[in-house]
Amino acid sequence: MVDRGGRYERDNRERDRGGFRDQGRPQHFKKRRYQDDDEREYRHQRPRYEDPMVRLRKDVLAIAESPLIKVEDSIRSIAKSLSAHWDHEAIRKGFVTLIKTLVVEQPFKIPFVAAIVLCANAQKHEIGKLVLDEFAAQLQEYLDKCEWRNFKLTLRFMGSISCMLDGEGVATLLNDLANLTGDLAAEGGSSGLSEELSFVILITIPYILTAAPGGITEEFLTTLIERLEGMQVTSAVEPLLSPYAGPNAPYPPMNNTSLLLKALKDEAASGFKFEILARPWEPFLAELEAATKHFFPTISMPTALEGGTIFPKIYFSVFQGAVHETVPPPTSITSSILRDSIGDTIGLLDFNRIACARFLIDVDCYFSPNAFLKRATPFDKIPEVAEGKSTWKPEDVCVDAIFTNIFQLPQPEHKLVYYHATLTEVCKLAPQAVAPSLGRAIRYLYRNLESMDVELRYRFIDWFAHHLSNFGYTWKWTEWIPDLELSKVHPRRSFIQEAVEKEIRLSFANRIKSTLPEQYCDLVPEDKEKELPDFKFESDDIAFPEEGKQLLNLIRQKAPNEEVDTLMNAITDAANNKGLPDPSKYARDMYMTCICHIGAKSLSHVLSCIERCKDKLTQLGQESSQAQRQIVGTVMRYWAEQPGIGANVIDKLLNYSILTPLSVIEWVILDAGGEALPRGHAWEMVNTTTRKVVLRTRNLASARGEDLPEEQIAIAEQQHEVAKAEQAELFKVVMEGLGRYEDGGVVVGKEGTSGEDVELLKWWAASWLRALKRQRDIEEAEEAMRVNAGAGAGAMEEDGEEEKGGDENAMEEEA
Amino acid sequence: MSHHQQHQSTVERLDRPSTYYEKSSKRNRDDAANKEDPLKDATTLYVGNLSFYTTEEQIHELFSKCGEIKRLVMGLDRFAKTPCGFCFVEYYTHEDALDCMKYIGGTKLDERIVRTDLDPGFKEGRQYGRGKSGGQVRDEYREDYDAGRGGYGRSLQGGKEMGSEYD
Numbered sequence: 001m002v003d004r005g006g007r008y009e010r011d012n013r014e015r016d017r018g019g020f021r022d023q024g025r026p027q028h029f030k031k032r033r034y035q036d037d038d039e040r041e042y043r044h045q046r047p048r049y050e051d052p053m054v055r056l057r058k059d060v061l062a063i064a065e066s067p068l069i070k071v072e073d074s075i076r077s078i079a080k081s082l083s084a085h086w087d088h089e090a091i092r093k094g095f096v097t098l099i100k101t102l103v104v105e106q107p108f109k110i111p112f113v114a115a116i117v118l119c120a121n122a123q124k125h126e127i128g129k130l131v132l133d134e135f136a137a138q139l140q141e142y143l144d145k146c147e148w149r150n151f152k153l154t155l156r157f158m159g160s161i162s163c164m165l166d167g168e169g170v171a172t173l174l175n176d177l178a179n180l181t182g183d184l185a186a187e188g189g190s191s192g193l194s195e196e197l198s199f200v201i202l203i204t205i206p207y208i209l210t211a212a213p214g215g216i217t218e219e220f221l222t223t224l225i226e227r228l229e230g231m232q233v234t235s236a237v238e239p240l241l242s243p244y245a246g247p248n249a250p251y252p253p254m255n256n257t258s259l260l261l262k263a264l265k266d267e268a269a270s271g272f273k274f275e276i277l278a279r280p281w282e283p284f285l286a287e288l289e290a291a292t293k294h295f296f297p298t299i300s301m302p303t304a305l306e307g308g309t310i311f312p313k314i315y316f317s318v319f320q321g322a323v324h325e326t327v328p329p330p331t332s333i334t335s336s337i338l339r340d341s342i343g344d345t346i347g348l349l350d351f352n353r354i355a356c357a358r359f360l361i362d363v364d365c366y367f368s369p370n371a372f373l374k375r376a377t378p379f380d381k382i383p384e385v386a387e388g389k390s391t392w393k394p395e396d397v398c399v400d401a402i403f404t405n406i407f408q409l410p411q412p413e414h415k416l417v418y419y420h421a422t423l424t425e426v427c428k429l430a431p432q433a434v435a436p437s438l439g440r441a442i443r444y445l446y447r448n449l450e451s452m453d454v455e456l457r458y459r460f461i462d463w464f465a466h467h468l469s470n471f472g473y474t475w476k477w478t479e480w481i482p483d484l485e486l487s488k489v490h491p492r493r494s495f496i497q498e499a500v501e502k503e504i505r506l507s508f509a510n511r512i513k514s515t516l517p518e519q520y521c522d523l524v525p526e527d528k529e530k531e532l533p534d535f536k537f538e539s540d541d542i543a544f545p546e547e548g549k550q551l552l553n554l555i556r557q558k559a560p561n562e563e564v565d566t567l568m569n570a571i572t573d574a575a576n577n578k579g580l581p582d583p584s585k586y587a588r589d590m591y592m593t594c595i596c597h598i599g600a601k602s603l604s605h606v607l608s609c610i611e612r613c614k615d616k617l618t619q620l621g622q623e624s625s626q627a628q629r630q631i632v633g634t635v636m637r638y639w640a641e642q643p644g645i646g647a648n649v650i651d652k653l654l655n656y657s658i659l660t661p662l663s664v665i666e667w668v669i670l671d672a673g674g675e676a677l678p679r680g681h682a683w684e685m686v687n688t689t690t691r692k693v694v695l696r697t698r699n700l701a702s703a704r705g706e707d708l709p710e711e712q713i714a715i716a717e718q719q720h721e722v723a724k725a726e727q728a729e730l731f732k733v734v735m736e737g738l739g740r741y742e743d744g745g746v747v748v749g750k751e752g753t754s755g756e757d758v759e760l761l762k763w764w765a766a767s768w769l770r771a772l773k774r775q776r777d778i779e780e781a782e783e784a785m786r787v788n789a790g791a792g793a794g795a796m797e798e799d800g801e802e803e804k805g806g807d808e809n810a811m812e813e814e815a
Numbered sequence: 816m817s818h819h820q821q822h823q824s825t826v827e828r829l830d831r832p833s834t835y836y837e838k839s840s841k842r843n844r845d846d847a848a849n850k851e852d853p854l855k856d857a858t859t860l861y862v863g864n865l866s867f868y869t870t871e872e873q874i875h876e877l878f879s880k881c882g883e884i885k886r887l888v889m890g891l892d893r894f895a896k897t898p899c900g901f902c903f904v905e906y907y908t909h910e911d912a913l914d915c916m917k918y919i920g921g922t923k924l925d926e927r928i929v930r931t932d933l934d935p936g937f938k939e940g941r942q943y944g945r946g947k948s949g950g951q952v953r954d955e956y957r958e959d960y961d962a963g964r965g966g967y968g969r970s971l972q973g974g975k976e977m978g979s980e981y982d
Contacts (some may be wrong), residue, residue, distance in 0.1 A: 098825070101823070101825055102825050105826060351826070351830060352828060352829050354829075355826040355827070414914075415880065415882075415914055417880035417919065421917075421918045421919070421922055424922060466880070469924075470922060470923045472926065505873070506877060506924070506925075507873065508870075508873075603871045604871060604889070648872075648875065
């Protein structure tokens with residue numbers, strides 16, 4: 001999978017052979033394949049002449065990967081071959097390009113690549129000169145484009161070759177960056193860039209000091225740290241980004257930059273040790289001292305700073321407060337260094353989650369030799385294995401870093417499913433080592449559900465069910481049996497219920513039931529196992545049962561509109577004559593129920609039915625101010641046992657503009673009411689809907705700045721204003737509705753709800769309120785930034801996501 | 816293909832089309848070199864190795880983790896019109912389709928490893944299996960028993976089904 005040199009290819013092949021692809025194949029099939037493979041290997045793998053660049057590439061990429069090879073030997077041999085072939089342009093270009101990419105794709109290897117360059121420079125100073133010049137140009141490019149992570153890593157590499165730098169080295173650059181940070185902070189620092197830059201500067205310090213003790217004076221760095229400390233600004237939105245809230249939060253909210261700053265100050269007091277970092281150049285110190293030093297090229301500060309808001313990163317861990325400290329404490333420099341480096345590895349390698357997982361499992365290869373416990377040390381064996389040395393468990397450190405992403409607010413860098421998939425791969429690579437870590441992580445999160453942000457709680461459920469779906473749905477459900485006795489609205493009991501619901505959505509009720517202890521059988525009632533929900537007009541204790549069956553037949557047989565209208569009008573008239581309130585609602589409910597029932601077989605079925613009836617549905621939704629909310633209610637009632645499907649249907653009706661976003665929100669918050677707040681599908685409906693609205697507003701906002709004729713800009717402006725107003729109205733309804741539940745202005749729960757449950761429901765309302773307030777505040781802040789940017793240097797660029805329209809949604813009609 | 820050569824990564828990318836597509840377009844390779852890459856903006860994925868029993872709802876639940884799904888077309892047995900173990904998933908954006916290759920391809924759905932491949936786009940008729948007996952070709956001569964895909968390969972299941980198209 002990974003281009004990591006011939007040595008590993010054989011291993012990988014072996015692994016593939018044992019893998020899923022061949023399972024269950026008849027023996028002679030396998031044999032033939034193997035022979036094919038062997039032949040190919042024989043023919044292609046042993047060329048008589050190997051291109052030196054191919055060899056160099058293999059060796060450089062494999063650096064430090066194997067604990068069986070002494071890394072100093074690899075460094076020496078690469079440096080030697082590099083200086084031997086340096087006259088070839090292909091080697092010079094190839095090597096520099098390779099290590100420039102390597103630095104921003106595999107940050108773990110930066111110190112080792114630095115050691116190669118230092119060694120090669122000692123043999124041939126032209127090597128050091130070219131690398132330095134090329135990296136300086138690259139660094140300037142990243143800086144001008146505001147690509148902060150690549151800038152940070154390229155700077156880290158340059159800091160790591162400090163001992164071949166003459167004069168001030170990177171010190172001037174760090175000073176300039178600190179000045180820039182100061183300017184940004186003085187403007188208020190609302191974009192978050194000043195904090196990001198502080199972090200970039202600070203995290204570079206350990207690498208410089210490790211690479212060239214004395215190269216930059218500790219005094220200079222201490223002053224720099226103090227200067228940056230004076231520039232810290234707290235973003236207004238930060239309090240809403242903490243993963244936990246309330247009095248029982250497992251730890252207080254901690255900002256990553258503040259933690260790093262504090263840790264570096266502590267280090268300054270104790271003499272900057274940075275024991276965690278590898279020092280692969282140490283065996284070569286004598287040679288390096290004699291090597292030619294080069295001047296660090298001048299880097300100029302960018303003239304325009306672009307890019308959107310950078311949100312503060314908040315510390316997150318699933319291993320805090322355990323009996324044995326398996327991850328470094330948040331306030332230590334080790335914690336900051338590891339979390340930064342692992343976090344970047346995860347962030348950069350999203351294009352190959354399997355390679356990423358491999359790096360995470362091998363994390364102990366890339367840091368100081370005794371930095372971690374032996375791999376796969378069982379948790380209860382830690383004291384005897386550690387023997388007073390490091391208790392950091394490599395699996396825990398990596399699992400923690402992945403969870404940090406899943407639980408990052410407002411959003412992690414990549415789609416959540418990437419982190420799910422990476423955890424799956426890590427488990428597949430080292431099941432014995434990782435599964436117990438994951439188990440402790442799950443229990444930790446479960447214990448802290450009562451303090452967890454509601455959005456994160458939903459992410460936890462979503463990950464948990466998805467993860468189990470990749471591993472045969474096995475989990476120690478027995479340990480949660482006592483919690484089944486809790487009230488249905490208790491955060492833990494609700495977690496269990498919703499996790500099971502999610503599992504069923506990925507699988508089917510019977511299968512999931514078979515994986516659960518019998519105590520859980522109430523969670524999967526028989527109604528969930530039915531192929532189709534009941535058509536309520538089959539029963540007699542409902543108004544207009546005969547008409548319901550008639551209408552079903554008419555729609556199913558695609559009867560002319562007039563016939564349908566005649567029947568529906570007759571129902572409304574009958575309801576009116578009986579003196580029933582809101583008489584038209586009976587026919588509306590009946591019509592939508594029929595569509596649900598006709599389309600119950602699959603999503604395509606319901607979509608083709610909606611497509612066919614969309615004019616009538618649109619008209620029904622406009623009959624009264626409550627009509628659309630009632631339609632939402634009808635769908636959700638029909639799918640009461642599988643609300644996830646109901647939520648999907650609602651989402652499609654939204655795309656067709658049959659429903660407005662407001663109607664969906666009003667139904668959840670006002671009609672489904674307090675009892676719906678612990679339900680996963682309720683959160684999903686609100687979250688999906690608000691995000692759609694927000695995305696539309698953002699797209700319209702970015703359209704304003706595009707290069708369009710004036711009248712079109714005016715139209716975009718106007719549409720944007722309308723969308724903004726709609727969005728504001730939506731959030732207002734949400735805030736007011738939830739606010740009334742929270743402060744007890746409206747009693748949550750049905751009559752007879754226990755006092756305890758009422759308190760729990762109030763708690764739910766408060767946590768929903770916090771999460772939705774975060775969404776609203778972030779959008780308002782972003783809009784304010786856009787207005788400012790527009791008034792200044794012109795509108796900033798936005799990611800131009802295609803607008804999602806309903807009419808494109810037509811599915812293929814099935815036979 | 817043009818977008819393959821932006822820069823060479825140090826690690827293989829998972830969001831590249833498989834050799835299936837490259838192979839099938841090899842036939843007209845001469846003009847392929849001049850033509851634009853048909854997968855450059857692809858928003859559709861072919862999804863294979865599904866169980867015959869996997870439903871649209873299950874597919875939707877997993878694949879919507881990479882973005883909103885614009886269209887989902889189930890692969891059907893040409894004769895029986897029942898699912899035959901593949902589907903097309905169409906997203907609104909190319910980015911979502913690439914993410915699906917990276918994050919979902921090779922993971923499990925309904926306890927089977929699913930295979931994803933970028934696809935130039937669904938066309939009417941492609942939802943049907945191309946095997947002799949109506950399903951996918953791979954299920955025709957399969958020698959292993961796969962409960963999720965109708966047991967043994969159909970051609971090996973004895974004379975009963977053979978020739979059933981004459982009924």
